[in-house]
Amino acid sequence: MIPALKRQTLKNTFEYNVFRCFCMGVTTVRLEDEELEELRRFAKESGVGQSALFKSALSEGVKELRIKAALEKYRAHKASLSEAAAKARLSIWEFLEEMRKRGLYLETDEGNLGEALKEFE
Amino acid sequence: MKAIADASVLIFFAKLDRLEILSSIYPELYAGGIVLAEVMKGEEKGFQDCLRVESFVREGKLKIVHGSGKALSGEHETVLLAKKLKIGAVLMDDFSGVRFAKLHGLKAFSCPYILLKALKEGLLSFEEFNSLLDRLLSFNYFISPLLLKKIILLSQGIGKGK
Numbered sequence: 705m706i707p708a709l710k711r712q713t714l715k716n717t718f719e720y721n722v723f724r725c726f727c728m729g730v731t732t733v734r735l736e737d738e739e740l741e742e743l744r745r746f747a748k749e750s751g752v753g754q755s756a757l758f759k760s761a762l763s764e765g766v767k768e769l770r771i772k773a774a775l776e777k778y779r780a781h782k783a784s785l786s787e788a789a790a791k792a793r794l795s796i797w798e799f800l801e802e803m804r805k806r807g808l809y810l811e812t813d814e815g816n817l818g819e820a821l822k823e824f825e
Numbered sequence: 826m827k828a829i830a831d832a833s834v835l836i837f838f839a840k841l842d843r844l845e846i847l848s849s850i851y852p853e854l855y856a857g858g859i860v861l862a863e864v865m866k867g868e869e870k871g872f873q874d875c876l877r878v879e880s881f882v883r884e885g886k887l888k889i890v891h892g893s894g895k896a897l898s899g900e901h902e903t904v905l906l907a908k909k910l911k912i913g914a915v916l917m918d919d920f921s922g923v924r925f926a927k928l929h930g931l932k933a934f935s936c937p938y939i940l941l942k943a944l945k946e947g948l949l950s951f952e953e954f955n956s957l958l959d960r961l962l963s964f965n966y967f968i969s970p971l972l973l974k975k976i977i978l979l980s981q982g983i984g985k986g987k
Contacts (some may be wrong), residue, residue: 783922785833786863786899796832796899797867797875800964809967810833812935813923818972820938824945824979 767793771802779808828934830862830887831903831909831917837936839864840964841878841957846943847916848886849877855912857902858891900925907931918966936961937968937976944983951984 735743747757773794777783783791789799803810828851835856838844848854850931861882867875881887890910896902900922908929915926915933921931934942937958944954958976962968968976 727931759867781921781924784898784900784925785919787921788899789863789912790898795866795870796863796906797872798870800836804965807965809965810918811920811967812918812937813920813927814972816923816933817935817938817968818926818975820932820934821941821972821975821979824941824983 774799775803775806775808778803785810826851826914827855827910827912828914828916829855829857829903829907829912830860831856831915831919831922832860832899833918833922834916834936834939835860835864835878835887836867836875837918837961837964837966838939839874839881841960842874842877843883843957844877845886846939846948848881849937849948850942850946851914851916853888854886854904855888855890855910857896857899857906858889858904859896859897861889863899868927872960904929904931936966941976941979941983945982954984 743761744754744756747754752760767768773795774783774788774794777791778785778788786796787798789796791815792802793801794802800810828847830847834847835844838847859952864875864878865936870877878887882889890906892902892906892909896905900917901913902921903917903922904926906912906930907926915931916935916939917923917926918935923935926933936965940949940954940957940961943949944951949957958980962973
């Protein structure tokens with residue numbers, strides 16, 4: 705077991721970074737020339753390395769795809785609110801906020817609500 | 826009156842800062858452990874309104890009950906607990922959740938109904954009701970124009986009767 709302080713010091717070393725690279729998985733993705741050019745251009749513009757940009761784009765992209773898939777299931781009534789939030793890996797508060805931002809609405813069962821309202825007629 | 830609440834109702838009434846309406850209408854108010862965890866998950870994401878639910882529980886106005894651990898979601902747990910504890914009223918907004926509750930012979934009441942009930946019982950003035958309904962709609966809570974018109978007419982009728 706490496707003590708916390710030593711672990712922290714190790715993190716800034718060349719050896720640690722080499723070790724991390726070995727721990728990471730490697731995959732190959734074929735991209736269109738335009739897509740590759742766009743990523744390279746953006747990496748240059750934002751002053752980050754291509755590898756860091758690819759990783760960040762992938763991570764953000766997967767997050768967004770998860771949210772979209774969960775919203776789709778929710779809209780099709782194939783998942784309840786809490787199930788959809790869990791699928792999106794968000795809290796219900798965040799999921800409701802995402803819906804609001806995207807102009808989507810929380811739907812209740814209007815037939816049931818209409819029936820319940822008869823009590824007040 | 827006994828009722829068991831789902832996360833959506835607790836979240837909306839916490840956002841409206843009117844949780845006490847729930848306990849006034851339903852003095853015996855319950856929620857499941859999964860539901861409370863779902864609501865409190867908002868705290869770590871910066872949704873401070875969930876602290877109102879925490880206080881509500883601390884004050885003893887919302888009793889937390891734990892199910893068998895077989896529930897798959899908050900809505901599922903709410904329905905299973907309602908059946909286990911023989912609670913006929915489920916406070917829930919979610920479309921699929923409401924359908925599931927009805928399938929189990931339970932009565933599901935959503936936020937607009939609870940607001941109207943509060944107006945009828947004198948817990949809200951007509952102006953307060955209107956303002957809370959407006960705020961509920963601003964959270965992107967969908968009520969079709971026809972049903973919204975009915976709610977407004979009913980609220981006016983209740984308001985006149987006072």
